[in-house]
Amino acid sequence: MKPGKAAMKEIKHHINGQYVSSCSSRLFDNVNPANGKIISKVHEAGREEVDAAVKAARAALRGPWGKMTLDERTSILHKVADGINARFDEFLEGECLDTGKPKSMASHIDIPRGAANFKVFADMIKNVPTESFEMPTPDGTGALNYAVRRPKGVIGVISPWNLPLLLMTWKVGPALACGNTVVVKPSEETPTTTTLLGEVMKEAGVPDGVFNVVHGFGGDSAGAFLTEHPQVDGITFTGEIGTGEVIMKAAAKGIRDISLELGGKNAGVVFADCDIDKAIEGTMRSAFANCGQVCLGTERVYVERSIFDEFVGRLKEAAEGMKIGPPDDAEADMGPLVSLNHREKVLSYYQKAVDDGATVVTGGGVPEMPEALAGGAWVQPTIWTGLPEDSAVITDEIFGPCCHIRPFDTEEEAIELANSLPYGLASAIWSENITRAHRVAGQIEAGIIWVNSWFLRDLRTPFGGSKQSGIGREGGVHSLEFYTEMKNICVKL
Numbered sequence: 001m002k003p004g005k006a007a008m009k010e011i012k013h014h015i016n017g018q019y020v021s022s023c024s025s026r027l028f029d030n031v032n033p034a035n036g037k038i039i040s041k042v043h044e045a046g047r048e049e050v051d052a053a054v055k056a057a058r059a060a061l062r063g064p065w066g067k068m069t070l071d072e073r074t075s076i077l078h079k080v081a082d083g084i085n086a087r088f089d090e091f092l093e094g095e096c097l098d099t100g101k102p103k104s105m106a107s108h109i110d111i112p113r114g115a116a117n118f119k120v121f122a123d124m125i126k127n128v129p130t131e132s133f134e135m136p137t138p139d140g141t142g143a144l145n146y147a148v149r150r151p152k153g154v155i156g157v158i159s160p161w162n163l164p165l166l167l168m169t170w171k172v173g174p175a176l177a178c179g180n181t182v183v184v185k186p187s188e189e190t191p192t193t194t195t196l197l198g199e200v201m202k203e204a205g206v207p208d209g210v211f212n213v214v215h216g217f218g219g220d221s222a223g224a225f226l227t228e229h230p231q232v233d234g235i236t237f238t239g240e241i242g243t244g245e246v247i248m249k250a251a252a253k254g255i256r257d258i259s260l261e262l263g264g265k266n267a268g269v270v271f272a273d274c275d276i277d278k279a280i281e282g283t284m285r286s287a288f289a290n291c292g293q294v295c296l297g298t299e300r301v302y303v304e305r306s307i308f309d310e311f312v313g314r315l316k317e318a319a320e321g322m323k324i325g326p327p328d329d330a331e332a333d334m335g336p337l338v339s340l341n342h343r344e345k346v347l348s349y350y351q352k353a354v355d356d357g358a359t360v361v362t363g364g365g366v367p368e369m370p371e372a373l374a375g376g377a378w379v380q381p382t383i384w385t386g387l388p389e390d391s392a393v394i395t396d397e398i399f400g401p402c403c404h405i406r407p408f409d410t411e412e413e414a415i416e417l418a419n420s421l422p423y424g425l426a427s428a429i430w431s432e433n434i435t436r437a438h439r440v441a442g443q444i445e446a447g448i449i450w451v452n453s454w455f456l457r458d459l460r461t462p463f464g465g466s467k468q469s470g471i472g473r474e475g476g477v478h479s480l481e482f483y484t485e486m487k488n489i490c491v492k493l
């Protein structure tokens with residue numbers, strides 16, 4: 001190292017309560033997508049580190065964690081939440097460096113939800129009852145059945161890069177509340193906050209081995225090694241549909257349970273009787289928030305013909321009014337995409353839209369940014385009209401700040417268009433006619449429907465996708481269902 005030059009930060013695995021390097025010394029770059037600069041070097045786990053993490057997690061099931069009372073365990077999880085809040089600025093800095101997202105957004109959504117995910121599920125496991133049934137027996141004395149929850153065991157958690165802390169804790173919170181131990185493989189794009197959480201766990205009194213982190217990529221790397229590991233009892237995954245298919249195959253070996261929260265191509269349906277101010281504001285967020293990198297986002301918008309031109313004009317004006325900027329810019333509405341690689345994918349769809357004959361209402365390219373940010377993964381918010389429904393731009397999840405708007409004439413047509421793809425994660429319906437809104441909500445094939453809102457989250461509600469957008473539900477008691485084994489005890493009286 002040259003004199004005066006600070007050493008590059010290294011991100012290590014967190015195994016059995018210790019930060020450890022990879023035996024292979026294989027490191028990969030963690031890049032700041034706002035300027036293309038390397039933030040840190042990340043250790044890539046091989047089979048050996050993954051095995052050590054899984055073994056630590058298994059041993060911890062039988063250690064102090066497994067012997068704690070529910071009160072002890074849940075009070076530790078409250079301390080984890082408090083620990084995240086106490087180190088709020090460090091989490092915020094780490095999340096925003098990894099993703100480039102505006103601090104104004106991450107400080108309202110990502111980090112607070114990271115803490116809330118521990119509190120909510122700690123409280124839930126204490127308050128949700130299990131069932132019991134009394135039954136008659138031929139001798140007249142009867143029997144009593146009662147169900148108890150037991151931890152599933154070692155849970156493998158594979159999480160994506162778009163809301164790194166939020167989506168990882170959405171799984172780790174309930175998994176630990178239910179008494180499991182975890183091995184987390186965060187996205188290679190966003191390793192920082194998951195690693196920092198290891199320190200918080202330790203400070204909060206979570207016993208060693210309960211929360212482990214291994215870093216690396218998916219196929220033929222840490223992700224695959226973890227999901228294929230025979231000592232992992234359950235796998236919870238959020239990410240792309242294609243990855244979900246691979247993980248499902250891995251889980252089949254040894255019959256391990258899975259929860260899959262996958263992608264989609266969500267439809268917004270805007271009726272002429274909507275409050276158009278609310279519909280524009282909500283569609284803006286659903287198309288462009290987090291630079292369009294939200295699984296619940298709306299990339300297909302269907303608008304009733306009588307308000308189509310007004311809606312397109314106003315969404316264009318709103319999109320053009322957005323400020324694009326780096327995390328520290330308090331005025332910024334939108335940051336960069338997560339990586340230059342992902343920008344290539346998004347821009348390929350921007351080109352495809354033009355090739356397929358779209359009218360580019362706004363955007364369609366790369367914004368001009370100041371010199372210091374020129375190496376970042378910036379992209380313009382983009383709106384199209386005029387594409388045929390079979391264009392890949394309409395059928396594929398792009399995961400960028402873009403949407404296509406198409407007019408419809410009848411409610412039936414809108415429902416048919418919304419349901420036309422093999423995905424079904426979320427949908428947003430805009431109408432002041434509440435009877436119609438209920439009627440349409442009941443017919444749209446998606447796991448999550450918002451009426452006159454978007455991304456309004458109550459953590460007690462079922463969350464997940466229908467069709468190819470996922471398997472299972474998390475949230476509320478549904479998370480408890482996945483992260484516990486229900487055992488029925490039948491006592492002859």
Ligand SMILES: NC(=O)c1ccc[n+]([C@@H]2O[C@H](COP(=O)([O-])OP(=O)(O)OC[C@H]3O[C@@H](n4cnc5c(N)ncnc54)[C@H](O)[C@@H]3O)[C@@H](O)[C@H]2O)c1
Nearest residue numbers: 160161186187217218219223224239240243261262263295
């Ligand atoms: N339904 C939801 O709740 C939800 C939430 C957020 C994101 N998503 C979806 O996630 C996607 C964006 O995230 P992404 O690009 O990080 O997804 P991704 O599938 O590429 O990666 C997600 C994680 O899986 C790992 N992985 C990749 N290949 C693997 C393999 N063969 N075995 C094991 N692990 C593997 C990655 O390293 C990463 O940690 C979008 O499709 C989005 O819709 C869904």
Ligand SMILES: O=C/C=C/C=C(\O)C(=O)O
Nearest residue numbers: 162170293294295296457
């Ligand atoms: O990008 C997808 C966002 C998912 C959000 C949640 O899982 C949540 O709010 O719990």
